[in-house]
Amino acid sequence: MYLKSLELIQFKNHQKTKLEFSPQLNCLVGLNGSGKTNVLDGIHYLSLTKSAIQSSDSLNILHGEEFFAIKGNFELSEKALEIRCTFEAGKKKLIYQNGKALDKTSEHVGLIPLVLIAPDDTELIKDGSEGRRKFFDGLISQMNREYLNQLIRYHHFLKQRNALLKQFAETGRRDLTLLGSYDHEMISLSVSLAQSRSALLDQIAPMLQSHYSEISQGAEPVSIVYESDALRPDFADYYLSLRQKDMMTKNSNAGIHKDDFNLLIGDHPIRKIGSQGQQKSFIISLKLAQFQVFEKTKGEKPILLLDDIFDKLDDQRIAKMMELISRHTFGQIFLTDARPERSKKILTQLDSEVLFFEVEKGEIIS
Numbered sequence: 001m002y003l004k005s006l007e008l009i010q011f012k013n014h015q016k017t018k019l020e021f022s023p024q025l026n027c028l029v030g031l032n033g034s035g036k037t038n039v040l041d042g043i044h045y046l047s048l049t050k051s052a053i054q055s056s057d058s059l060n061i062l063h064g065e066e067f068f069a070i071k072g073n074f075e076l077s078e079k080a081l082e083i084r085c086t087f088e089a090g091k092k093k094l095i096y097q098n099g100k101a102l103d104k105t106s107e108h109v110g111l112i113p114l115v116l117i118a119p120d121d122t123e124l125i126k127d128g129s130e131g132r133r134k135f136f137d138g139l140i141s142q143m144n145r146e147y148l149n150q151l152i153r154y155h156h157f158l159k160q161r162n163a164l165l166k167q168f169a170e171t172g173r174r175d176l177t178l179l180g181s182y183d184h185e186m187i188s189l190s191v192s193l194a195q196s197r198s199a200l201l202d203q204i205a206p207m208l209q210s211h212y213s214e215i216s217q218g219a220e221p222v223s224i225v226y227e228s229d230a231l232r233p234d235f236a237d238y239y240l241s242l243r244q245k246d247m248m249t250k251n252s253n254a255g256i257h258k259d260d261f262n263l264l265i266g267d268h269p270i271r272k273i274g275s276q277g278q279q280k281s282f283i284i285s286l287k288l289a290q291f292q293v294f295e296k297t298k299g300e301k302p303i304l305l306l307d308d309i310f311d312k313l314d315d316q317r318i319a320k321m322m323e324l325i326s327r328h329t330f331g332q333i334f335l336t337d338a339r340p341e342r343s344k345k346i347l348t349q350l351d352s353e354v355l356f357f358e359v360e361k362g363e364i365i366s
Contacts, residue, residue, distance in 0.1 A: 001074065001075065001076045001077070001112070001300045001303070001331065001332075002021070002023040002074065002075055002303070002331060002332040003021055003043060003046075003072050003073070003074050003303060003332060004020065004021060004023075004073045004074065004075060005018070005019060005020045005021065005072065005073045006018070006019045006021070006039070006043065006070070006071070006072050007019075007069075007071040007072075008038070008039070008042050008070055009068060009069040009071075010061060010062040010065040010067060010068045010069070011042055011060060011061075011062065011069070011070055012035065012038040012060055012062065012068075012362070013035045013038060013062065013361065013362035014035055014038060014042075014062070014362045014363075015062060015362060017035075017039070017362070017363065017364055018364075019357065019364060021332070021334075021355065022332075022353045022354065022355040023075075023331075023332055023353075024332065024333070024352045024353040024354070025325070025332075025333045025335065025352045025353065025354045025355070026332070026333065026334045026335070026354075026355050026357065027334075027336070027337060027343050027347055027355070027357070028040075028334070028335070028336045028356075028357045028358075029336070029337050029338070029339070029340040029343055029357070029358055029359070030338065030340075030358055030359035030360055031338060031360070032338050034360050034361060034362070035359050035360075035361070035362040035363075036336040036337075036338075036359045037053070037307055037308070037336055038362070039334070039336075039357075039359070040052075040305045040307055040334055040336060041060075042070045042072075043072070043114070043303065043305060044114065044116060044305065045070050046070060046072040046083045046085060047111075047112040047113070047114035048109060048114065048138070048142075049085065049093070049106075049108055049109060052116055052118065057087045057093055058087075058089050061089060066088060066089050067087060067088035067089065068086070068087055069084065069085070069086045070084070070085045070086075071083070071084045071085075072084075076111075076112070076300075077300075081097065081098060082096075082097070082098050082099065083095070083096070083097060083108075083112070084096040084099075093105060095107075097111075106145075106148055106149070106152060109142060109148055110141065110142045110143060110144075110148075112303065113294040113298050113300065114142075114302050114303045114304075114305065115287055115290050115291045115302050115303070115304050115305070116287075116305040116307065117283075117284060117287045117304075117305065117306050117307065117309060118305075118307040118308070119307060119308050119312050121283045121287070122276075122279050122280060122283055124263075124283060125263055125270055125274070125279050125282065125283065126271055129259070129260035129261070132260060132261040132263075133256075133257075133259060133260075133261070136197060136200065136261060137151055139200065139290055139293070140196055140197065140200055142294065143294065143297045143298070144196065147193065147196050150192055150193055151193060153185070153189060154186065154189040154255075154256065154257075155257075157182050157185045157186050157189070158186065158252055158255065158257055160182060161179070161182040161183075161186065161252055162250070162251055162252055164178060164179060164182065165179075165246055165250045165251065165252070166250045168247055168250075169247070169250050174247075183239065183240065183243075186239070186252070186255050187235065187236050187239050189256075190230040190235070190239075190254075190256045191230050191235060193230070193256045194226075194228040194230035194231050194256055194259065195231070197226055197228065197259070198226055198228070198231060200293075201224050201226050201261075203293060204224070204286075204289045204290075204293055205223060205224070207288075207289035207292050207293065208222060208223070208224065208286055208289045209221060209222055209223070209285075211284070211285035211288045211289055212281055212282060212285040214320065215281045215284055215288075215320050216277070216278065216281035216317075217316075218278070218281070220265055220266055220278075221266060222264065222265050222270070222282055222285070224261050224262065224263055224264070225262040225264060226259070226260075226261055226262075227259060227260045227262060228256060228259040229254055229255075229258065230255070230256055230259070235254075238254060239254045239255070242254050263282060265278060265282070270282055277314065277317075280312070280313060281317065284313075284317065284321075288324075291304065291330070300331075301330060301331030301332075302331065303331065303332050303333075303334070304331070304332070304333045304334070305333075305334050305335075306321075306333060306334065306335040306336070307335075307336050308336050308337065308338070309321065309335070310337050310339070310346070311337075311338065318346070322346060322349075322350060325350055325352060326350050326351055328352070335347075340356070340358065343356075344356065
């Protein structure tokens with residue numbers, strides 16, 4: 001699987017950009033703010049139907065315009081596949097597969113597996129539990145359509161239940177039958193989703209440790225411990241026991257939206273005792289494990305996006321990444337760098353076809 005060509009129309013700072021790619025290694029060079037990362041984000045849209053940077057689709061429209069469009073031509077399982085994403089301000093985002101509009105964007109997620117390694121990835125360690133839940137939910141959703149559907153249903157019921165609790169507080173009237181129907185759905189979905197999350201960590205654990213040992217050349221064990229009340233054998237009783245608290249706080253106090261993934265080095269949180277180098281090694285190892293899981297599950301190598309990694313990694317970790325690329329561990333790779341002479345020096349030594357694209361103010365100038 002690989003992306004043959006990409007077209008960006010009024011997307012971020014790209015008025016109209018057309019690119020044709022190598023199935024191996026593609027490097028976008030240019031000053032910071034030139035639009036290199038925006039090309040990667042366009043590819044991210046074609047895979048996951050959303051930006052990796054902006055939460056609002058409207059913020060990705062070129063300033064002064066009303067819409068954006070992204071089109072990519074892929075080769076998938078030796079067949080041609082055209083994916084198109086369009087968004088107009090105030091309207092619904094649309095995803096097309098070979099010209100056919102999908103009813104739901106979620107129907108597309110997982111068709112084109114993708115892994116992104118970006119400068120702010122260590123925020124996964126430093127920030128709160130919500131970011132970690134989103135990361136692992138996104139990972140599973142690319143492999144398991146049923147998981148994604150259940151997750152969407154869960155958040156729908158969570159929103160409805162919380163609104164009902166607030167209504168109870170405002171009116172003083174309680175519809176316990178309706179609340180009970182939400183409870184039934186959320187308990188069942190929580191258990192199913194928690195089991196899927198737990199199963200993923202069982203699968204990813206040895207891969208994470210293997211990559212970490214290789215990249216960091218360190219012997220310390222690393223792990224991820226999943227904390228979820230939904231794995232308790234008495235979860236249903238526990239959930240219902242919090243109903244009075246829920247009514248007081250006007251919020252649902254149990255369920256998989258309260259889960260966390262503890263990232264550990266040895267027996268301690270890596271955010272507290274891990275050095276900057278250890279944290280970077282952990283995140284890269286996690287992303288490489290994600291790549292490996294996708295390849296094993298999908299039977300295809302995911303597209304790999306490497307955003308500005310030369311500035312964020314030390315020489316040892318760059319050398320290890322280049323060694324993995326030289327082994328043809330990955331499929332198609334897209335890489336950005338603000339220093340063309342550096343990337344050309346590093347990449348031209350590899351046994352891979354490399355295409356360089358120079359980006360300036362949202363245009364490809366060479």
